[in-house]
Amino acid sequence: MLIPVLSVLIGVAMGFFIQRVKASSPAMIAKNLRLENLSVIKFMALTMAVGMLTVYALQLVAPQILHFDVKPAYVVGVLLGGLIFGVGFGIGGYCPGTCVVGIGEGRHDAIAAILGGVAGAAVFTLVYAAVIAPIVKMADLGKIRLFDVVHIPAFAMAIAVALAFLAAIRFLPTDVRKA
């Protein structure tokens, strides 16, 4: 019972944060993808920088409390899926999560996005065995992380990537039009 309650609460906080930075606004997402405003991209980069520093610092002191779950890097499928996702992201301005937040806010187009998503999941389920499963198995590198490729300690890798993200946040303009 504890885990379902905690996961609802984590979802409430996540939805609240997404709403406050206007990541659930399709107009805001379109501006970010057109590189006119970078606030949502910076929000994501900062989230990841703080997250990686926190979890890999914790791993040094209390690795037993972390439930890492690394997704396999099947290069062809992940890249192809990303390319398809990007087209949908550019057209609709929603993610699978932000459209749920958008419904909470009262956005009508978010309902259309969810219906599209449910249709996409249904079609995917129907074609998975015939079309997707063979692609997914191509060039599977397994559940690898950056420090498995560049052999340095995990926390050092986290610091290096976080610093790169923080530098990009610091030196890129947020409002590109005004800069």
Added chain:
Amino acid sequence: MSYSATAPGAAATAPRRAADDAPVAIPVAPRTPWALYGVLFGLLGAISIIVWGPIGVSGTYPRFIGWIATLVDPAYAEANPYLKKMGSLFKPESFLVIGLLIGGFLGARLNRERAPKCEMAHPGETTKARRLRDAFIGGFLIVFGARVAGGCTSGHIISGITQLSVSGFIFAIGVFATGILSAKMLSRRAAAGA
């Protein structure tokens, strides 16, 4: 829905209905406290990894399809390899999605703001029907693409890159390549009058 809000005379002939129904244009991106919420979201992602695992949303869509399938045709649900692979809807991720709905509601409510019912993401979305069409097509492609890749913005990008997963970086490269391209093309096509 047959009229266009930007057509000459439309505002004069159907002032109220057109104004209510047309997607709202947002010419200037609003300033947001993204730095504060970026730090908080980073810590929240770490909390989630401590509680059950990294956050993720898109897997809930096929699990929802699986749940419907077990109600309608249990034999099909049992035989479909993908639905079997994704498993039951009663997972932490599904509760997270319920939370997202509440969080969006509270975020707008506590800030005393009313999100536009329909926003113009691209200049070509001059009617509500066009905006809903784009949202539906976009929704279809994001969930289909996310399932091909095995995760979406939350699972692959936020959680994946937080864990320094190679798959997260590959997915992010794909998303931003076509995301930037399609968003820029849609604004140019509309500017050219297409």
